[in-house]
Amino acid sequence: MRAALPPTARLLAVSKGHPAASIHALARLGQRAFGESRLQEALPKQELLADQELEWHFIGRLQSNKVRGVVRAFTVIHSVDSLALAERVSRIADEESVCPDVFLQVKLRPDPNKGGFAPNELLEAWSDLGRLPAMRIVGLMTMAPIDCQPAERSALFSECRVLADQLGLPECSMGMSGDWREAVAAGGTWLRLGSVLFGPRPEASRVIG
Numbered sequence: 395m396r397a398a399l400p401p402t403a404r405l406l407a408v409s410k411g412h413p414a415a416s417i418h419a420l421a422r423l424g425q426r427a428f429g430e431s432r433l434q435e436a437l438p439k440q441e442l443l444a445d446q447e448l449e450w451h452f453i454g455r456l457q458s459n460k461v462r463g464v465v466r467a468f469t470v471i472h473s474v475d476s477l478a479l480a481e482r483v484s485r486i487a488d489e490e491s492v493c494p495d496v497f498l499q500v501k502l503r504p505d506p507n508k509g510g511f512a513p514n515e516l517l518e519a520w521s522d523l524g525r526l527p528a529m530r531i532v533g534l535m536t537m538a539p540i541d542c543q544p545a546e547r548s549a550l551f552s553e554c555r556v557l558a559d560q561l562g563l564p565e566c567s568m569g570m571s572g573d574w575r576e577a578v579a580a581g582g583t584w585l586r587l588g589s590v591l592f593g594p595r596p597e598a599s600r601v602i603g
């Protein structure tokens with residue numbers, strides 16, 4: 395699959411629901427960036443893999459009481475979905491003397507199951523977001539609603555790319571196992587792939603945060 399990706403598209407291996415041994419197997423092939431969506435699940439795996447020099451990305455819904463744990467354990471956060479959460483991440487990152495790379499999650503279609511900035515909310519919050527000292531905003535993250543048709547997904551991913559460009563942000567975290575081709579074609583730079591790499595997850599961890 396690597397050969398099929400343009401150089402601007404990087405692969406985030408989403409290892410939620412899979413054991414440290416599976417991560418290790420992929421790390422041996424040269425994969426460094428891994429995505430997890432739950433802090434409690436990630437911490438023991440990170441400990442087991444501490445000698446691997448991996449790059450850990452948090453991709454799940456980030457509850458405010460988990461922010462400290464997440465900024466300690468992850469260098470990249472894909473799921474900052476409100477100004478209040480961004481402020482909290484920056485304040486706690488500052489206290490912890492870290493500066494995570496952050497993706498702002500945007501919601502381009504109504505979807506009661508997902509968080510995210512609507513585009514107008516993001517534009518309104520933009521100057522406040524830009525003043526937060528202890529995070530580096532690198533891009534936008536988005537997910538297509540479950541029932542979205544391929545053509546509609548392509549449109550949605552293109553909108554995300556346009557919005558990122560408008561804000562001068564280089565990265566777009568978009569595309570999962572079922573729609574990474576559309577995401578790459580639209581200018582996605584981080585593909586978050588789980589089941590296509592690791593196989594199906596146990597039912598309990600399939601819920602997308």
Ligand SMILES: *Cc1c(COP(=O)(O)O)cnc(C)c1O
Nearest residue numbers: 408570571586587588589602603
């Ligand atoms: C689980 C998850 C993925 C990966 O999903 P697959 O369909 O298995 O590739 C990507 N992004 C987020 C936010 C996820 O929660």
